[in-house]
Amino acid sequence: MAILVEGVAKRYISRGREVEALAPVTMTIEDGAFVAFLGPSGCGKSTLLNIIAGLLPASAGRVVHDGAVVSGPNRRVGYMTQVDSLLPWRTAEANVGLGLELQGVPKDRAAARIDEMLRLVKLEGFRRHFPAELSGGMRKRVALAQVLAYDPGTLLMDEPFGALDAQLKLVMQHELLRIWENTGKTVIFVTHDIAEAVALADRVVVFSARPGRVSAVHEIDLPRPRDVFRVRFQPRFQELCETLWAALEPDMLRQEDAA
Amino acid sequence: MSVTRAGIADDPLAAGEATPAARAQAAAEGRRRLALLGARVAIGVILLACWQFASGRLVDPFFISAPDAVFARLWQWITDGSLVFHLSYTLYATALGFTVGALAGFAIGFLLGRSEALATVVDPYITAIYCLPKIALAPLFIMWFGIGIESKVAVSAVIVFFLVFLNTFAGVRDVNPVHVNAVRIMGGGSWALLRKVILPSAAAWVFTGLKVSVPYALIGAVVGEMMSSNRGIGFLISQSTAMFDTASTFAGLVVLAVVGATINAALKRLERHVLRWRAPA
Numbered sequence A: 001m002a003i004l005v006e007g008v009a010k011r012y013i014s015r016g017r018e019v020e021a022l023a024p025v026t027m028t029i030e031d032g033a034f035v036a037f038l039g040p041s042g043c044g045k046s047t048l049l050n051i052i053a054g055l056l057p058a059s060a061g062r063v064v065h066d067g068a069v070v071s072g073p074n075r076r077v078g079y080m081t082q083v084d085s086l087l088p089w090r091t092a093e094a095n096v097g098l099g100l101e102l103q104g105v106p107k108d109r110a111a112a113r114i115d116e117m118l119r120l121v122k123l124e125g126f127r128r129h130f131p132a133e134l135s136g137g138m139r140k141r142v143a144l145a146q147v148l149a150y151d152p153g154t155l156l157m158d159e160p161f162g163a164l165d166a167q168l169k170l171v172m173q174h175e176l177l178r179i180w181e182n183t184g185k186t187v188i189f190v191t192h193d194i195a196e197a198v199a200l201a202d203r204v205v206v207f208s209a210r211p212g213r214v215s216a217v218h219e220i221d222l223p224r225p226r227d228v229f230r231v232r233f234q235p236r237f238q239e240l241c242e243t244l245w246a247a248l249e250p251d252m253l254r255q256e257d258a259a
Numbered sequence B: 001m002s003v004t005r006a007g008i009a010d011d012p013l014a015a016g017e018a019t020p021a022a023r024a025q026a027a028a029e030g031r032r033r034l035a036l037l038g039a040r041v042a043i044g045v046i047l048l049a050c051w052q053f054a055s056g057r058l059v060d061p062f063f064i065s066a067p068d069a070v071f072a073r074l075w076q077w078i079t080d081g082s083l084v085f086h087l088s089y090t091l092y093a094t095a096l097g098f099t100v101g102a103l104a105g106f107a108i109g110f111l112l113g114r115s116e117a118l119a120t121v122v123d124p125y126i127t128a129i130y131c132l133p134k135i136a137l138a139p140l141f142i143m144w145f146g147i148g149i150e151s152k153v154a155v156s157a158v159i160v161f162f163l164v165f166l167n168t169f170a171g172v173r174d175v176n177p178v179h180v181n182a183v184r185i186m187g188g189g190s191w192a193l194l195r196k197v198i199l200p201s202a203a204a205w206v207f208t209g210l211k212v213s214v215p216y217a218l219i220g221a222v223v224g225e226m227m228s229s230n231r232g233i234g235f236l237i238s239q240s241t242a243m244f245d246t247a248s249t250f251a252g253l254v255v256l257a258v259v260g261a262t263i264n265a266a267l268k269r270l271e272r273h274v275l276r277w278r279a280p281a
């Protein structure tokens, strides 16, 4: 069982112009893998995630998840989108409980789970707050708690920690790794941050600038379990970051030229 | 180390405690409200005083009556039971018209909002009918439904229907697809989608429609009564004016103003509660 991305490409047509967002991409994401997507802004990372989540039809190719072709909303995944998807009329705790509610989890068990998740993202004190009363980073943490709460087998996370301060980001990375180690979930994690990709993932897929295509795939051979606080002081960590930077650099410079 | 640093969020203070600063702000808010109330009462008193002064000195009381005469008439209506008699009729017609119009407007707005194709087809007709002054329908309704309460209910229902219908329609179409997708991925079917996303999301719009239509429901009922009736505040006003009884006309207007303001204040409260999730303006 795995996620197979087979020649998936996407062209957007908007206002009479065609934009090639994603050139055909093929990859296999094994069960239980932690894969990071790394690439410059606008290279189609969110587009690919939306296609895997079944929210966007591919222009070509297909995604097969656990043997089934993805053709509508993919209920095997939990998706933490880049844009805010919390329901504004629900409090933080009601948002965290949304997935549990939709899955028909009994109320008392759901309540315990909500408590646990709010504790995990350090927001117990804000359970009765509405999204409009939370900061951007807090909303991201509620979204994280929401997607973890109902325990989907695969997590798609689109820059989940981008809005957090450096320290809180480390704490959340630490919690995510711990959950992943204990549950064996498959994780696809989109980020701009090279160090974050190296610290968390088994494999980093580097995308080139638009139209996005896979320009490099690097296995991260840092030992597990990892300590996100200390891993960055290992020489191997530095080496891997440099390799990834070298893979990204041409695109970064080209983008500056274009700008 | 950094773990405890993030633990600051655990601080109960962060979740909103009644700190001295919060209490001070609440007290300042209380004083501000009191001052506001004082200013409002003062303006009312000044206006009444001017009116009283002008009446008989600057303007013939035949045209503008005077506050003391108006209040005497109001008091008379209260004591002899005619206020209850007429007001209950008007409010009954208003409430009935509002309910019928709101239910129909919500149901049809909802169905049309969910069906893109149908909405596109009937759109020009809706716009055309919307532009009609609904009050102009009142004589027709009196012809159809007679001079009883039915024609007043019909006038007010038609006005309310359009306001609620258009708002519901817009609200249902305004649903954020990101929210729809989130619920579908988490396993929600169309029933869950309706209950957990579409209705709450449209609620703000629907509520706005309900709120703006309450005064119109009152207007519809009163206009119906003015055209033909033997009961109701509208009847009272038109009859008094016909008999050049300005004190009674003004007394009727005062009743309508007070009723309208009361309903609005109640709706504002309700709205604050129902839509408390919205970002404070």
Ligand SMILES: Nc1ncnc2c1ncn2[C@@H]1O[C@H](COP(=O)(O)OP(=O)(O)OP(=O)(O)O)[C@@H](O)[C@H]1O
Binding pocket: A012, A013, A014, A019, A020, A021, A039, A040, A041, A042, A043, A044, A045, A046, A047, A048, A082, A210
């Ligand atoms: N709905 C759309 N219509 C037209 N073009 C789109 C649409 N969505 C995305 N694009 C284009 O597709 C390309 C890829 O977008 P995408 O959101 O996948 O990028 P991304 O890699 O996630 O970027 P970022 O890191 O900034 O989030 C962009 O050039 C964007 O302009």
Ligand SMILES: [Mg+2]
Binding pocket: A045, A046, A047, A082, A158
């Ligand atoms: Mg993106």
